Amino acid sequence: MATFLDWFTPDEYVSSVYDIDLSKLWNNGKRLILTDLDNTLVPWNAPEAPLELTAWIKAAMDLGFDVCIVSNNGDERVETFAKRTGIVAVGAARKPRPAAFWRAMKxxxxxxxxxxxxxDQLFTDIQGARRLGVYTILVLPINPREWWGTRLVRLAERIVLLRLVRSGRVRRPHPRTQ
Ligand SMILES: [Mg+2]
Structure with missing residues (x-):
């Protein structure tokens, strides 16, 4: 039986998307990368994709992956961002609810x-995907600046994360040096 911590334990914990071993995922049969937007790909509400990110998305697509943003942020901002980066997105996703994950996979x-x-969030990204049995990768949040609601959730997440680290389920990655 799954314990409380099981629902929040990511399969991998890395400092940023750039540290994800894409070839390994591909060799393990993964074909679709769903990704959160704010604080995972870009700082919260950032309008532009940095060159490095565009290159990362391209590298994933060149390997054969489909990439799709699944974000709780409003439809419009997510759409605009997706259009600029040339990928598909599901906005207003209401993670951890399963509907948006299913929609993206479909x-x-x-x-x-x-x-x-x-x-970058245990309670939305990781828990939501794990409930469906999807492989999960947690990243360190890019920037501490974020929506006040998220900051509240983060407090609770920090406690769970601490338990995950202390129980040896995950090891905190070193923050990325720019
Ligand atoms: Mg996020």
Whole structure:
């Protein structure tokens, strides 16, 4: 039986998307990368994608991956961002609810074992995807500046994260040096 901590334990914990081993995922049969937007790909509400991010998305697509943003942020901002980076997005996703994850997988005709979810939040990105059995990768949040609601949730998340670290389920990655 799954314990409380199981719901929040990511399969991998890395400092940023750039530290994800894309070839390994591909070799393990993953084909679709779902990713959170704010504080995972870019700082909260940042309008532009840095060159490094565009290059990362391209590298993933060149390997054969489909990449899809699944964000709780408003539809419009997510759409604009997605258009600029040339990828598909599901906005107003209401993670951790399962509907948006299913919608994204259906859009690309991919199954749970073929899918990966990348995100910076335990309660939305990780828990939501784990509930469906999707492989999860937790990243360190890019920037501490964020929506006040998220900051509140973060307090609770920090406690769970501390338990995950103390129980040896995850090891905190070193923050990325720019
Ligand atoms: Mg986020």
């Amino acid at each position: 859009m690309f005709d991919r199954s749970v074992p073929e899918t990966v979810m990348v995100g």
